[in-house]
Each structure stands twice: as structure tokens, then as C-alpha cells.
Amino acid sequence: MCDFCQASGLFKGAAPVGICYGRVANNLPQPSSVVNLIKSNGIKYVRLFDIDPTTLKSFSGTGINLTIGVPNELLPFLANANEATALSWLQSNVFAHIPANQVRYIAVGNEVFLKDPFYTPYVVTAILNLYQALKTLNLTNSIKLSSPQAASVVTNSYPPSSATFDPYIESAIIPLVQYLYDSRSPFMVNVYPYFSYINNKNHVSLDYALFKSKNNTVRDGALSYSNLFDASVDAFVSAMEKVGFEGVPVVVTETGWPTKAGEAASEENASVYNGNVVRRAADDAGTPRRPETGVEAYLFDLFDENKKGGEEYEKHFGIFGLDGIPVIDLLGKSILLFLYNEIKAKDDAFERRDTPAVIALGSTRKAKALILLYGAESADAYPFSDERLLKIETQTEEIKMAMDWPKKVKRDVHVNYDEVRCSM
Numbered sequence: 001m002c003d004f005c006q007a008s009g010l011f012k013g014a015a016p017v018g019i020c021y022g023r024v025a026n027n028l029p030q031p032s033s034v035v036n037l038i039k040s041n042g043i044k045y046v047r048l049f050d051i052d053p054t055t056l057k058s059f060s061g062t063g064i065n066l067t068i069g070v071p072n073e074l075l076p077f078l079a080n081a082n083e084a085t086a087l088s089w090l091q092s093n094v095f096a097h098i099p100a101n102q103v104r105y106i107a108v109g110n111e112v113f114l115k116d117p118f119y120t121p122y123v124v125t126a127i128l129n130l131y132q133a134l135k136t137l138n139l140t141n142s143i144k145l146s147s148p149q150a151a152s153v154v155t156n157s158y159p160p161s162s163a164t165f166d167p168y169i170e171s172a173i174i175p176l177v178q179y180l181y182d183s184r185s186p187f188m189v190n191v192y193p194y195f196s197y198i199n200n201k202n203h204v205s206l207d208y209a210l211f212k213s214k215n216n217t218v219r220d221g222a223l224s225y226s227n228l229f230d231a232s233v234d235a236f237v238s239a240m241e242k243v244g245f246e247g248v249p250v251v252v253t254e255t256g257w258p259t260k261a262g263e264a265a266s267e268e269n270a271s272v273y274n275g276n277v278v279r280r281a282a283d284d285a286g287t288p289r290r291p292e293t294g295v296e297a298y299l300f301d302l303f304d305e306n307k308k309g310g311e312e313y314e315k316h317f318g319i320f321g322l323d324g325i326p327v328i329d330l331l332g333k334s335i336l337l338f339l340y341n342e343i344k345a346k347d348d349a350f351e352r353r354d355t356p357a358v359i360a361l362g363s364t365r366k367a368k369a370l371i372l373l374y375g376a377e378s379a380d381a382y383p384f385s386d387e388r389l390l391k392i393e394t395q396t397e398e399i400k401m402a403m404d405w406p407k408k409v410k411r412d413v414h415v416n417y418d419e420v421r422c423s424m
Helices: 031-040 053-059 072-079 083-095 117-136 170-183 193-199 228-242 267-282 341-346 348-352 365-373 386-395
Strands: 017-021 045-048 065-070 103-108 144-146 187-190 218-220 223-225 250-255 296-299 335-339 358-360 419-422
Touching (some): 045 053, 045 296, 053 065, 072 083, 117 170
Parallel strands (some): 017 045, 045 065, 250 296
16 A cells, blocks of 8 residues: 555644646546545545546545646636636536535646746636635635645745745735735645756755755754755745745645656655655654644656656656556565465465465565566565455464564564565
């Protein structure tokens, strides 16, 4: 099982962590299959980038909390709409397909101010019209509106306390932050330390971008930073405070690391980076400037997107393969593979208990490759979710005796069987 559940609300005090479901591709599974994948991996928070009815309906009734994106091209319509029109649009395009209690945020536009500036004049007005529609429905406390920004809307971000909003967009961003402050809504930002690293290698180390720094910390007055993620979040906090708005929460609506096709883009680095984002959310870890406040974050992306523009690596942020097998291991665990051919040959009863030929801790692509390499009859890599463990425990005494995997393997049970360790 993908380890989102450790930070997606199942553990008390954890900051929410979710995943982005981008669909700029022509080879993705059907939405219903995708939702099953998300549910089976314990993911409770998902960001969508549009209002596709089929996709929304697939999430209906699942209990999964959604951030629903309003595409940039719809902003002029919503900005010019009156209250009745905005209400009708919201009911017809959102709540007709998904219950309101599953909508956490509505993200109005995406990275408009710097990357799609034509729509800049419409952002805040569209938000205000949608707010009035939510107010009519008595939903302003449960559903928050915001507009995700690129990290580059701040300048002078080294050190974080020096950060300010880009002066060319400050006149547009201050009304947005004013609304967020007044409505107790979060500032949404897309944070990619990978981009910062490849564009500034003389100043940003790979370890600092990957949460691996030990001695190379950045000092900022009395504060110190050991990773670029925290520094980026605090740069936005500083920029908001400089224009007079303290206490606005920050939600990282996109963050991730590519698995291939770019410098330092690899499954290993993606595992380290995304795993640390999940881990810090599970620990409810704050930033040096806000140590008591965990950071809600959404990993990008659910799958690779083969039709995405830009550099080739931008197509390869997917955490799952199209077959549903995770490309990366989010918590960096070792995978233990046990081949049961001998025990099956010796004990027919064992086989009749529906135990697979191979049991893997962590259903990853590397695990499956190792299973095939070792010639197992079955290529299934069974994820050890709590539900799966319980099921297997009731079926086999052998597994019951080894419930403390992977901390300790009881070799007295498996002394005659091959053990394979694969460091992730």
C-alpha cells in the first residue's frame, strides 16, 4: 500500500497530504479505475485540475476530499457573472456531480499571474462571485476558495525573511491575499525544489533540494533551514507579512520530483523527495517560521502525462505506473521478498489457504521485477495494507508468526526459503 495513509488524516494531528490527478495524457486508465487505485492506497485528498463530469462522478460517495480546479479560460465568464449565474454554474458543474461535503477547496485558476497573465484581471472577481454563491448555499466555512500560484511570484527569497512579491504583480496579488486573510482561506502555491536545483546549481545543492542536508543549512537570523521546501514555504509567509497579512495559512498545491529524462531525475531521488514530503506531513512538521503548523501538501503527479508540454522530464512526475504499481517507494523501506516454492511443495494445505507464490512488503515496480527475476510462478506483489495483513493473518499461521516484518524477520519460520533484500 502506498503510505499516504500515514499523513492523510488517519493519524491524529497529521497534516493532510494528497495527490494531484493530472490528465494531460492520452493513455490513462478510466476515472473509475483511477478512483479504485486511489482508494486502495489510502489516499484521502486529491487535487483535480478541471470540472470533468465523469471524473467528479467517479469520486462521488467515496469520502475522498477534493480540491477542484477552475480552468483559467473560465475565469472571464465567472468574473463577469452575477450572483445568480455564479450560483447556477456552481450547482450545475460541481455539486450536480459531487456532494458538497467532499469538496475541500475550489482552486480558481492555476499559476495565472506569471504564466497566464491575460487572465490576471479576472482572478479575484471570479473568486468573489463564487464566494457569494457558496455563501448562498451556506458553504463558506467548509469550502475555501483560493488561486494556486507559481513559486516564482516571490523574489529575493534567499534567505526566506527577505522574500517579497514580484513588484510587477504586487497590485494583483495584494487583493488576493486580502481576500484570503478576510475569509480565512489558504494561500496556495506550487513548490518544486527540483526546478530551483537545476536552474541554480551553483547556489542550491541536490541534498538541500532533497531534504538530505546535514551540515549545509541556511541561516536566516535566528532561524536555520535544512531543506528548500521549508525555505520556499516560509518565503511566502514572509512576503505576505511584508504587505500586512499575518497568519494566512499556506497550502502546497503541487510538489514533486521527476523520475527520468532530466538531470538528477530518477526513481531514487523521486522516492527520497516525495517520501520526505509524506513523512513530514505525517509528523505534522512545521517550518522554522511556523514550527507549530504542519504544511498541507499535494504530490504531483498520480501518473506520467505524455501530452504535457515543456521539457521532457515534465512528463515524468508520476508516482504510479499505468498498471497501478507505484513507480517509487514513498517511505524508502527495504522490500523483503520471500519465495514460497519449497513450502508449497511440502505442504499442500499452505497453497490451499490462498497464499501467493511471493509476498512483498511494498508493492513497487522493483519488487515486481525481482519477483520475475527469481522465477516465481506468480508476478503479484501484494501490498501489506492493514486490511491485507489481517486477511492473511486469519489464513496462515506462518504469516501470523511473522507479524513484525520488516523490523524483524523470524528466520525460524523461513530458514529454508530464499530471502531477497532490495534497498529502496
